[in-house]
Amino acid sequence: MIPSVQRHPLAAQTADALLAHIRSGAWPLGHKLPGETTLAARLGVGRSTLREAIRELAGKGVLDSRQGAGVFVTALDVAEERGAVLRRASVIAVIEARVAIEAEAASLAAQRRTPADLRAIRRALTQRSATDHRIEEHVDADMAFHRAVIVAAHNEVLTELFDSFVPRIHVAMVGMLRAHPLASPEADHAAHQALVEAIANRDPQSAANSSRSHLSALKRALA
Structure with missing residues (x-):
């Protein structure tokens, strides 16, 4: 179970929570994340906050948001x-x-x-x-x-x-x-x-x- 996010800024905290889950091995490379509504509810954040967090991790090469397909894990950690x-x-x-x-x-x-x-x-x-x-x-x-x-x-x-x-x-x-x-x-x-x-x-x-x-x-x- 992903822990809900309590502190601000919410988007950064949400990105950290997602990254921690990826690092834990719960979502392997190439895995498709749960749907936006489900994932936002599990994290305890709004969908707009979740989208911002996904954009942040996409910019770091960890996630890839594909139109009509979903969000996929493309790296298991932020690249050094x-x-x-x-x-x-x-x-x-x-x-x-x-x-x-x-x-x-x-x-x-x-x-x-x-x-x-x-x-x-x-x-x-x-x-x-x-x-x-x-x-x-x-x-x-x-x-x-x-x-x-x-x-x-x-x-x-x-x-x-x-x-x-x-x-x-x-x-x-x-x-x-x-x-x-x-x-x-x-x-x-x-x-x-x-x-x-x-x-x-x-x-x-x-x-x-x-x-x-x-x-x-x-x-x-x-x-």
């Missing part, structure tokens, strides 16, 4: 500085792997895409460019866009590789954007638009270069 360095290295490794997969897929997509593929890519780009996304939703839309490009390559091995890698990509990209928000969303959108146009124009070299350039810029932002 060394942990942050390790996570940064992990993100760089993920980006390097994305370059290997996606640059080749972009080149193949420019050669093999069908009109239906191109429509799907353009729809995904429009969804990705929506301005009201939270970080998690933005990453979901970004993954959908890049998957549409890979599907257009008509190489089932590349698609399977990407699909198996998506959970790791999602965690890494959410963590990266929390620590390093996009300096220029406009430039980021333009880079994706350039990739779409290269595929539309059936220019494999430009498509590969656009994919590689975009991902390399993300990597440099972490240097």
